[in-house]
Amino acid sequence: MDLTDRARADALDAKDPLAGFRDRFVFADDDTIYLDGNSLGRLPRPVAEGIAGGVESWAARMVGGWHEWIELPAAVGDRLAVACLGARSGEVLVCDSTTVNIFKLAHAALDLRGGAIVTDAGNFPTDRYVLDGVARQRNRRLVVVGSVEEAVEVRDAALVCLSHVDYRSGSLLDLASVTRATDALVLWDLSHSVGALPIDLSAADLAVGCTYKYLNAGPGAPAFLYVRRELQADFRSPIQGWFGQRAQFAMGPRYDPVSGIERFLAGTPSVLGTLAVDAGLQLVAEAGIQRIAAKNAALTDLLIELFDALLTDLDFELGTPRESSQRGAHVSLRHPEAWRIARALIERAKVVPDHRPPDLVRFGVSALYVRFVEVWEAMRRLQELVVSGVHHDVSAEPRRVT
Numbered sequence: 001m002d003l004t005d006r007a008r009a010d011a012l013d014a015k016d017p018l019a020g021f022r023d024r025f026v027f028a029d030d031d032t033i034y035l036d037g038n039s040l041g042r043l044p045r046p047v048a049e050g051i052a053g054g055v056e057s058w059a060a061r062m063v064g065g066w067h068e069w070i071e072l073p074a075a076v077g078d079r080l081a082v083a084c085l086g087a088r089s090g091e092v093l094v095c096d097s098t099t100v101n102i103f104k105l106a107h108a109a110l111d112l113r114g115g116a117i118v119t120d121a122g123n124f125p126t127d128r129y130v131l132d133g134v135a136r137q138r139n140r141r142l143v144v145v146g147s148v149e150e151a152v153e154v155r156d157a158a159l160v161c162l163s164h165v166d167y168r169s170g171s172l173l174d175l176a177s178v179t180r181a182t183d184a185l186v187l188w189d190l191s192h193s194v195g196a197l198p199i200d201l202s203a204a205d206l207a208v209g210c211t212y213k214y215l216n217a218g219p220g221a222p223a224f225l226y227v228r229r230e231l232q233a234d235f236r237s238p239i240q241g242w243f244g245q246r247a248q249f250a251m252g253p254r255y256d257p258v259s260g261i262e263r264f265l266a267g268t269p270s271v272l273g274t275l276a277v278d279a280g281l282q283l284v285a286e287a288g289i290q291r292i293a294a295k296n297a298a299l300t301d302l303l304i305e306l307f308d309a310l311l312t313d314l315d316f317e318l319g320t321p322r323e324s325s326q327r328g329a330h331v332s333l334r335h336p337e338a339w340r341i342a343r344a345l346i347e348r349a350k351v352v353p354d355h356r357p358p359d360l361v362r363f364g365v366s367a368l369y370v371r372f373v374e375v376w377e378a379m380r381r382l383q384e385l386v387v388s389g390v391h392h393d394v395s396a397e398p399r400r401v402t
């Protein structure tokens with residue numbers, strides 16, 4: 001059978017143990033091939049039901065709902081710890097945004113350690129911007145390096161912040177060995193690995209991540225943070241909010257945070273968003289993170305084979321590691337016309353990737369709902385589009401969101 005044969009993709013779908021999970025998602029249009037679940041996951045029916053259930057309990061119970069809702073950030077954090085993070089109960093909290101959680105944990109780490117903050121130049125923008133601000137507020141040096149090898153070699157570092165999976169190239173770092181290679185506290189951003197790959201935080205100090213990518217919890221759903229149990233007693237949130245306060249409703253004169261992970265709560269949590277996270281992570285738990293990771297590897301393998309067969313003569317280059325154990329769940333293709341190609345795929349070919357500057361078209365495969373035949377069809381449409389030159393007809397105007 002030809003590598004580029006549709007029948008091969010169909011055969012992979014026929015024996016896919018996760019194929020049935022696709023029916024748990026909402027599809028507004030069957031013809032659109034959605035390969036941007038690494039930016040915003042599709043809507044799972046259980047997530048819609050989880051939010052609807054929260055709305056009903058608000059209607060029925062009003063303020064009385066808080067007796068249960070108040071437990072949610074830590075309770076959903078515990079379930080996330082087990083299903084996706086290899087962490088222990090009491091180490092994970094679902095709250096705020098990834099950006100805010102980086103701010104909280106970076107400040108807390110600097111309370112404990114003297115020295116510089118280190119990150120890599122290719123890290124996600126919000127991570128770099130927040131760390132730059134924290135460094136200025138705390139009068140510390142921010143060392144921006146070009147590689148993970150350099151990051152762990154910086155002497156006298158207090159905190160090293162890295163992404164587990166790089167948002168552009170998709171390359172995956174070895175979390176345990178990088179954490180061991182430095183004496184600094186390491187803050188991992190798991191936004192591009194949680195729900196897509198197995199994670200083992202047992203050796204890690206600190207982590208954050210978002211829930212609207214591979215956990216499918218919806219736009220703006222709360223993020224999570226992880227603080228290793230042994231570190232928690234000495235860690236203080238720089239946002240001394242009342243949700244982290246001991247005897248919160250005593251409304252006492254002074255801030256006195258609880259002893260556990262909930263000291264990292266700030267203000268009133270998003271209840272509807274946290275219910276969405278709970279439903280999203282339960283779908284991942286039901287499918288099993290190992291099976292999800294195996295299918296993500298097979299989908300990205302297929303995409304790379306199709307790239308080799310169909311696209312190398314068309315000015316494309318592979319921007320992602322070939323070895324499946326070294327990448328996450330997206331593949332980036334480089335092309336000088338990447339922006340126009342991404343636009344043309346969306347507008348003219350009903351394939352949804354995204355564009356990352358300067359020259360990447362990113363294709364995310366989310367195992368719970370992407371089929372092998374969609375990867376085949378997307379690469380076929382991409383080849384056809386570039387051969388025909390249709391991308392020259394679309395507007396190259398910049399947009400606010402890419």
Ligand SMILES: *Cc1c(COP(=O)(O)O)cnc(C)c1O
Pocket residue numbers: 097098099100124126127163167189191192210223
């Ligand atoms: C998506 C993503 C974020 C997003 O942060 P928000 O605060 O949710 O906007 C942060 N870091 C990485 C690595 C991401 O991929």
